[in-house]
Amino acid sequence: MPALIGLPGAARLEAVACPTSWCVVDHAVDRQVAVEDVDHYGAPAAWSVGSFLLPGVKVLELDVRLHADPSSEDPRLRDVHLVVSSDDALDAYLSPGMADAAGGLLIAQGLAMLEQARLAGGVVAAGD
Numbered sequence: 001m002p003a004l005i006g007l008p009g010a011a012r013l014e015a016v017a018c019p020t021s022w023c024v025v026d027h028a029v030d031r032q033v034a035v036e037d038v039d040h041y042g043a044p045a046a047w048s049v050g051s052f053l054l055p056g057v058k059v060l061e062l063d064v065r066l067h068a069d070p071s072s073e074d075p076r077l078r079d080v081h082l083v084v085s086s087d088d089a090l091d092a093y094l095s096p097g098m099a100d101a102a103g104g105l106l107i108a109q110g111l112a113m114l115e116q117a118r119l120a121g122g123v124v125a126a127g128d
């Protein structure tokens with residue numbers, strides 16, 4: 001797959017092997033200064049929540065996607081891992097094992113939210 005490499009106005013397409021079946025980056029248009037800057041990202045799995053006080057506004061957003069940085073000095077970043085991003089300045093980088101554990105906790109959090117939603121709905125219906 002060609003990748004657009006170089007400074008603005010002087011970039012050219014170079015052959016860069018996208019090593020994954022999951023990368024969704026169009027490297028031919030995602031210009032990087034050097035071949036070493038080419039990262040690979042999967043499609044984001046996004047979750048967001050609004051507020052009845054702010055209709056149409058995403059108050060919290062979270063997305064998770066696969067990532068690999070083949071040129072990184074850190075072997076954990078060279079290996080396929082997950083990146084969890086939100087509005088926070090810091091992203092969370094998770095190994096597959098960490099992501100598996102975090103996903104389990106997220107499922108538990110979702111079940112707790114459903115339970116609280118049903119409780120709130122019952123309270124509202126009862127007029128308490």
Ligand SMILES: [Zn+2]
Nearest residue numbers: 018023025040
């Ligand atoms: Zn790629």
